[in-house]
Amino acid sequence: AGMTLTPRDVFEHKTPAALARAAASARSTSVPRLDPAGRAPLTPIMRWALQRGPVDGLHQYAHLVTPPEATRATLTAALTRLMDRHPMLRATLVGEPGNQALHIPGPTDPPADPVLLPVDAGAESAERAAELTAALAAEAVDQLDPAA
Known part of the structure; x- marks a missing residue:
């Protein structure tokens, strides 16, 4: 819901907690x-x-x-x-x-x-x-x- 993850994130961040942190940091990045x-x-x-x-x-x-x-x-x-x-x-x-x-x-x-x-x-x-x-x-x- 409004969070961005890439396929690479799934392979690099192996735990739900690590994925959550990656999604939170991706959220602050704006994509044109x-x-x-x-x-x-x-x-x-x-x-x-x-x-x-x-x-x-x-x-x-x-x-x-x-x-x-x-x-x-x-x-x-x-x-x-x-x-x-x-x-x-x-x-x-x-x-x-x-x-x-x-x-x-x-x-x-x-x-x-x-x-x-x-x-x-x-x-x-x-x-x-x-x-x-x-x-x-x-x-x-x-x-x-x-x-x-």
């Missing part, structure tokens, strides 16, 4: 809060992937089963809040090959609605709903443009 929007360097795994070749089709998606009363508006609001809270979900690739970086727009820019692809499986089985989601994801891959 960075603006998550703007330009950011690529992570090592991103650099590695780009060195291997084009990444235009690289994607991840999630199949979520929602309650029947969920609406597009409530799902969009939840997804927008998630994207606002996690800047990397808004990141795009910018720059020329060999000099690329991430551009991270501010919260709610872009809005979440265009990235929400609902599948109304109705009374279909969970397996059929997953198949529909996979088919939709396969179609969406053609529209991916990391540099857009």
Whole structure:
């Protein structure tokens, strides 16, 4: 609750008392809060992937089963809040090959609605709903443009 410890602290301070002292001293140190929007360097795994070749089709998606009363508006609001809270979900690739970086727009820019692809499986089985989601994801891959 408001205390900061690093993984290194856990290994260096072997007792609860030592950890408490380390946490208390860390508490007095202020960490500047960075603006998550703007330009950011690529992570090592991103650099590695780009060195291997084009990444235009690289994607991840999630199949979520929602309650029947969920609406597009409530799902969009939840997804927008998630994207606002996690800047990397808004990141795009910018720059020329060999000099690329991430551009991270501010919260709610872009809005979440265009990235929400609902599948109304109705009374279909969970397996059929997953198949529909996979088919939709396969179609969406053609529209991916990391540099857009």
